Amino acid sequence: MTSHAPKLPDGLVVVVKRDCATCQMVEPLLALVAASGANLTVYTQDDPTFPESVSAIYDSNLAFSWHHSIDTVPTLITVVNGKETDRTFGWSRTDWQRLTGLDDLGEDLPVMRPGCGSMSVDPDLVDALRVAFTDTPFTSRHVEFSTNEDEFEAMYARGWTDGLPVVPPTPERVLRMLTGTTRAPQDVVAIAPPNLVELTVEKIAINAVMAGCLPEYLPWVIAALEAVCTDTFNMHGVLATTMPVGPVIICNGPATRAIGMNSGMNAFGQGNRANNTIGRAVQLTIRNVGGGRPGEVDRATHGNPGKISFCFAEDEIGSPFTSLATERGVTPGQNAVTVFAGEGPRCVVDQLARTADELTNSLVACLQTVHHPKLVIGFDAILTISPDHGRLFAEEGWTREHLIAQLIERSRTPGDQLVRGARGMAEGIPPHLHDATLPKFRPGGILLTFAGGGAGLFSSIIAGWANSAIGSDPVTRIVGS
């Protein structure tokens, strides 16, 4: 509530609108209540001539309704010394009799009738009301386009987009976005690379609007940005590298389902608003606030389409394994994001394996090709098992730990096959490792996840970037409120 809030008058307060059958039904009662000597104040939302039986205050700008949280009309409130003591909404004969003290009020009316939506919660009006009645917290510069300017073209011209159109971040939309978090707009979430700028909740909300997010996605965007703006993840390096990587965001927890994320069919692909806009908001924020733009700090040779957005949820309910978040120390039931510097996904086809053992061999063969079959240990990878492939592991009781141990063990290759020049390829590991036998991945270098549609004997590999302190390590963060 703000300084705009109209005071509650003592006595009985009723809020009505003409465009509500229940309000019209109770109108004759208002005159009876007034005649009883009660101190009655009526507010009307849509028509100053309604109700006709008693005088009313026209809540034309809905300030009263907004500030006193009128969700339904009619609403009857009792007020003592400026403080609300009780309220009922819609028509409930027993409630109205109790609040007015008139034991025979509305005896000829039904026992109960639901009310109608208050105009102050009308979806078409609520954003403008929020701007009008909230002490606007924005510190961002207001940019005013002329009426002859196409706002979409204007935002392209200012370099604010990722190549796709963005939603204009009007104050109304940004305030609505901020309802998705309890954090204050000026809270500094992180220092955004590459320009090392203080990244506020407000700036994130602006970019989340542009990306097309709903308010309930905002905590996920904030958590993902907290994760990428760490020295461990090294967003500066992920931008600057010539390799085709960007932040891949893996979401875990019950709220992935509450906000409608896709962990099933086409989980990496188009079509799901939450998946696509959460990842996009992260990248737009890095671009617009951090200053990480292609051709400038971003030096990728090819890049990959996932650098617009690459975000998906794990199918925790269908998975035969513990979740990635649990593996990384998150308590089951908590919501978390894990960010990974990754390229685009590649498919592993094995439609003939009928045992976990056979399938593991196929997965290893494909994992060996991450970036180059003769380069080992320096790159991590996400391995996403599909339901059809997961069933083989489930049937034989393979756990996450067992599968990963097998993948690493079976990937061990003699150094003479990997050194520079071996197998007719110049690329490879240094010659002094000729006599070593090396696994493809370092411990923890396979991020096992479970997602995908119910049909398809395929899994998926998302190769990483230079790992460890040299480059980037995955980072997991709890999603706050």
Add this chain to the structure above:
Amino acid sequence: MTYLLAMTSAGLTILDPTNESIPATRQLLSRPVSVSGLTVGLLDISKPRGNVFLDRVEELLISRGAKVLRFSKPTFTKPAPVDMRHEIAMQCNLVIEALAD
């Protein structure tokens, strides 16, 4: 007239999505006539074989009378640490940062 009025009337107002900072502009120093007697820092970003290139640059600079100091970043994937940048600024008249692959 109507057209001109329309051009100046207010349209949609949005909030600036950027960091709103204005980069400082700095005048480039004038190019030295000679490197003789100057201290030149060679910053190796730690990419493979960057040292091969810098070794040759060092030879050429020394042959022209420069003093050379070598620096290398802990990893090519991250900006040079603040202390290293400070050290270079304090000790060198010129710096060459070498990229390699």
